[in-house]
Amino acid sequence: MTVTHTPSTDSRPPPPKGVRGRRALLALALLVGGAWSLTGLDITLARVLDAPADAWDIFKRLWPPAMDEALDRGVIGKVFESVYIAWVGTIIGAVLSLPLAFLAATNVAPRWIRIPVRQLFNAIRAVPELIVAVIFIPITGLGPWAGTLAIGLHSVGTLGKWATEAIEGVDTGPLEAVEATGGRWVSGMRWGVLPQIMPTVASFWLFRFEINVRASAVLGMIGAGGVGAELVSQLMFRNFPAVGAVLGITVLVVLTIDTVSAAMRRRIIAGAARTSGPDLDADRNAEALANLTGFRR
């Protein structure tokens, strides 16, 4: 009886070279990073084991929410104050960022102005709203105006970057047509570029408004107006049912605004004809995400 050794075909193909080494390196980096972080943070096993129970204890007491008490204290008004802050902040950001975006776009602005404006956008984006608010509060005093200014200034960074990219993506035909008729630079922007980018830019504004609603809710926690202050004071009194009500109302308003705004963005981009395209919102998200992360699929 002879055994023939044929090259076996059902064995796995060998993995590509270098993958194993890179994987090991990555695992090691994660392990070292994690361990280093653990040692610095005073995290003991006892605390880790106790934490879920402690947290659950608190979360349990949020229910049922004390809606009546929250309504008496005007939480609805506070949530709306957050929405107003987000809205006015977004408008400030939009008004400031749109002209700047024209100065930052590669295809319509000269190099000497483009670079500083872009760096300005980058610098603004690097500073969170809360930090801007920390700087503004001593100047304006506590209250919604500090939060509005903070959100407005911070929005300039992202809105400017997105609008710049929209301008860079325009069809140059209309722009050339304006130039051919002897139009000046401003006319070219007004009639050749603006009509093309306006739907995209408007949907970016709405998207930023959604983000700003969350941001302005947080701003209240350091006294810059809105619902955050209410959350902080109820937690300080350990009045958990009221905390539950504040959280519930906030989540409800945030989700409602997200949904309405997403529907409006879809409508702006796709027009009335396709109001319920299944993939449009995913496309929009992917696009906005690509803009946020600089990372395209």
Place this chain on the structure above:
Amino acid sequence: MSDGGTARPVRPRPRLRTLGITAGLLAFTVFAANEVGFDASTSWEVWTNPLWEMFWPIPWDWVLDRSNVLDPLVETFQIAILATIIGCGLALPISFAMSRLTAPNRPTYLVSRSVMNVVRAVPDLFWAKLLVTAVGIGAFAGTWALSIFSLAVMVKLFSETIDNADPRPLEAARASGSRHLPAIRTGVLPTVLPEYVAYALYVFELNIRASIVLGLVGAGGVGRVLEAQRQFFRFDRVLGILLIVFVAVFVIEQVSVALRKRLV
């Protein structure tokens, strides 16, 4: 009758509905601006306020002293690293449960999706404040809060990636008789893994920024120092801390962005 075509085309009249929407938005804006205390006459005074002088000069010897700013800053980055590892690690299995393509069954898909939507609707600092109340002031609460928030962001990003993944390898695995988990492991995971890593780095950048402000609500890190100095009205120190923080954040982000670009 047009003769020669030199006349301007007639401008289309705006539709009534457009006018209505514009007027409505304008009215809302005016109302909201009034509510938040916008006042055109005082808005310039913000920039000329003499209080700005309190931000200057920066006391560099205090700022650069190790225990004042640098140690809490390191703590901040440790929070961000740990939260990224925990959040993104947990996000991997949950994302597969949350995607149309790979959800084991419809109830899992619906439940995980709605829970995560609610978690994401609560702003990150609200989580931090809640957890500070639950487990005590300090970095531990901050790590927890950021872990939850990175989990919520990560599952949203990554489950959409899985939705868009090529379904054919998965079908091939299933056709060859594979069970659910091995089919995902061999059919989907390899195609989405690079994006997972890229998103994880992106979440890490978000966490680095978020961890700076955690301290403002008592959840540890450099924000704690910021909050203390702010309450003592030492705005010169505040500005110094911010400058240091932003240099550090900028460097970390550049490294992360460079890594992400190489991956994709």
